[in-house]
Amino acid sequence: MATEEVPRIGVFVCHCGHNIAGTVDVERVAEIAAHYPNVEFATHFMFMCSDSGQQLIRDKIEEFSLNRVVVASCSPRMHEPTFRRVVEEADVNRYCFEQVNLREHVSWCHMREPEAATEKAIDLIRMSVARAALLVPLEVKTVSVEPHTLVVGGGVAGLRAAIDIDSRGFKVTLVEREPELGGNLAKLSTLYQGNEKASDVIERMVLAARISENLTIMTDSEVVDVEGYIGNFDVTVKNNATDKTEKLRVGAIIVATGFQSWVPEGIPPYGMSLDVITLAQLEEMKRDDKLLCPSTGKPPKKVMFIGCVGSRQPGVQGHEHCSRYCCTAMVKAAADITEITDEVLILYDDIRTFGKGHEEVHRSAHEKFVMFSKFDRTKPAKTTVADGALSVKWRDILAGDNLEFHPDLLVLVTAMIPPEGVEKVSQLFSLTRSADGFFNEEHIKLAPLTTHTAGVMIAGAAQSAKDSTDSTTQASGAAAKAASLMARGEVEIESTVAHVLEELCSSCHTCATACPYGAISFDTSKKPEIAVVTEAECHGCGTCAAGCPSSAIIMRHSTDEQITAMVEAFLMPPPVMGGGDS
């Protein structure tokens, strides 16, 4: 543990190509950093995260016997794990590493003022150097991983993930809040992928799930509580039919809670006539071979689709995104029903048939004489109802004409939005959400399946609007992440937990009330009783330390001294040569 060694700090400033060096004078920044207290070495380099950059860090640690490393580069949310590993390879404890964010917090947001950006970079590095001097090595802990995965949601993504984990020989529990498995896919007719019937897909998967050896299916059930951490989550599942609860211990969790199809309640033309329906409702009719006008019960002769209803609306919260699956689903449905109707018309803005085979479906709709008209989403079509008959007027952008159509059935192709209860799920698993309301992945490009909560993966439409192919792809991928955890059997966890200094504790209980996890109890064998942190339960937020009136709680890796040192270094720069900006 903490050795009273003299800090020997190395500072490594990254150009990140042009990303940082294009704005910040990295050479000057490194030059100044070299003169800060305890800094033995400072340099700058094109890409610190590259192999040669990593080698440079390791070499300099050895050459200068560095025991603290500061890397000034990008956001630690991306590369802290990378650099922690690098310093560890050179025998420096991972908690003796400190990262300065010169990219997201400096060069990218102060691009037009390079001098001020450079000054800010200097300040930030000075602050981190001050903190680095006070960093303490911490023991790296590992915990065992329960060989059991929880999959939340029994739609196509949840099924895929659960079946895969079972086939890989691991125990898995699938929780679905509805009485039946299959989710939204079970409501569809024929899929545009491979022209397969959705019911065939679901039946095949449900069968595979039912005959599997290691898979437990819990329908009518919801997760109501999650405690613990990666490798050892304690999950409470409630059966809504019987009101009984069950506790499970799982090592990994896959959240595949899917989406709901938006119903524009109270927003015309929806509700103007029984014959105005959504694509989801049309799909159910098609599935049941009952494509009839709701008002008359007769088969429609003229059908009209309007695309992007509730999607792609700038400034409308939760509806700004493209729903990804609907263009292709719409042209597929339109092409299908040409056989039983006289006229089919599609109003669209862009036709986004982007995926494998989608353009072919699009083309087949044209070949089957589906009419396409491009309209302006910002000037919606006007729908009126007279004597029960629908009339839609709009302006065709390509022809520049005002057009009118009298559909028997008007199909609104509505957005995919997060399902009901998404807020609760996000709280249960500590997931953040993007502006479209879906869950955030760990990294939008290279880590689309893991999240910022270690051990919790996301898959399918829970992550963003998508079709079944993209959903099952993510599901198998998320299953791989869970399988890796379980196959390894153990995982490292953060050592950044709270610690009570016995002699300072005044047994006021403030910390215990502040702790969101009930991780603080009291040792009553001592007089007066003193607070004790159960480290496995502590998530490291530090709320207790902030509240403790006696300063009796040390928040490891985030101590009062470390934080205050940063504040002081910013506001009262030490009088060193070249240091400071004022």
Next chain:
Amino acid sequence: MTVAGEKIVVEDRKSTDTALVIGGGVSGMQAALDIADQGYSVVLVERTPSIGGVMAMLDKTFPTLDCSACILTPKLSEVARHPNIELMTYSEVKSITGTAGNFRVSVLRKARKVLEDKCSGCGDCVPHCPIEVRNEFDQGLGYRKAVYIGFPQNTPLVYTIDSENCIKCGMCVKSCEREAIDLDLEDEEIEISVGAIVVATGYELYNVANYRRFGYGRFKNVINALEFERLINAAGPTAGNLMRLSDGKIPKSIGFIQCVGARDATKDVPYCSRVCCMYGIKNAVMAKELQHENVKKVTIYSIDIRAFGKGFEEFYNMAKDRFGIKFIRGRVGEVSENSRNKNIIVRAEDTTTGKFLEQEHELVVLCPGILPPKGLRDTANQLGLQLDSDGFIHVEQPASNPVDTAVSGVYICGCVEGPKDIPDSVAAGSAAAMRASITLWREGEH
């Protein structure tokens, strides 16, 4: 291709403990990592001298403008350092026989003429090499020596001597302190046994010169999108300074032409390439961002804008509203060159107004579509896989089993199934890893 040297049979591991991943792009790398993380061994075979694929050549990524190298390099090192992954770069799969649980694979290791275990990647040999050729990694816009690495993050960090251009002068051999260069090394063929296979050989870009009317190859200031990526990349041939190839000046007005070799049945590419709208917009934004003082006008000529993924539509709106990128809906008829200033004149019909447009740009970037990679048909034949009419690998049940092929034990990920962006390729890589590990688990003894 000469195959010399004796056949080496590697039999130090059980086939059912090992998977083969063909292709070291971002999808294949992810597949390798997710199999290896489960405790299985992986042999990752890559045709070029480095893993990283096309992503390594890109400057920024959409929709977050994250720099490609920044996010990719840690993955490169992760693969290179993983104890369960054996990297075979500059190598090609020659033949595959057998079935799930026991595939026999023959791999051609092309002679690098540099010993991988001795080379430290110092580059001391480079100044001594008298041969200069165009660097493929920079799309031929920059130069490299006959002894080279394509890019600074080349993984493994080992130099390669390109036999085609090397004159065997021996200068590099003398300059290498570690005696890592041996010009007499020959290709060798290695046989391995594996239990499961992941095909991740990626894609190829459409050759935009096939559209003669767009002037690529005839006019210097018509370039393709990957060339544009290299021109704005700090590690590229111009150190990130965007310039025209005719006179080195910063272009004040740039036109991007979409769907070049995509959604065009007359060129035998009827399908959408899925990524071009977004990389086109991204490049347009980058031009404005890098040179906001100079680049005044950026126009994108497109049919539909397919901004379908997470955060894409929002990015598209930002490009319009905040960066002032102009979007014109309409296929470009033709381009011509203004012989006086080498500017490019674009003629197109704006289909929303029906008006015929003629605009002069200082630089025009053609955004090519995606083709199946060369050799995919051979790989498919060897493995008994079916191809779709578009030339990509056929998937029987895309809705439920999107990375499975008709052959048990063989899985696919990334663009071999059809065009895909980075996150979709990464997710597919993980998915193929899962399916492959199930095969290994079932075929193995447990």
Next chain:
Amino acid sequence: MSGKRFEPSIVAFTCNWCSYGGADLAGISRIQYPPNSKVIRLMCSGRVDPLMTLEAFKNGADGVIISGCHIGDCHYSTGNYRTEVRFMALRSAMDVIGLNPERLRLLWASASEGQQWADTMREMAEQVRELGPSPLKGGSKK
């Protein structure tokens, strides 16, 4: 300093999750804002001890921002409820010691709110510039 515009020094305590993500997103989206504020990354806004904030003012901060996840979205479930309570107490304390409470600001920012982050940094820089240097470092009495 004379002739130069007063550039306030602002300390921004942010949590590691939503608000640091929001600050990152502002950068990723290239949204520009003034460079006056310097971020100190903590795991949770609940980590911010009121004494630390007062210490910052004592050391010469012209403004302090405490930033965390939206109520209900806290990565640590309820950590930020504490933040809010402590913030209110702090503002009263500031009034007592003669510091304008406007020098302290609480910002709830989610990881998708890069624009809000940038807007707040801008507003805060302008507002504190208006108030002038902190009286605790011998500036004007505001």
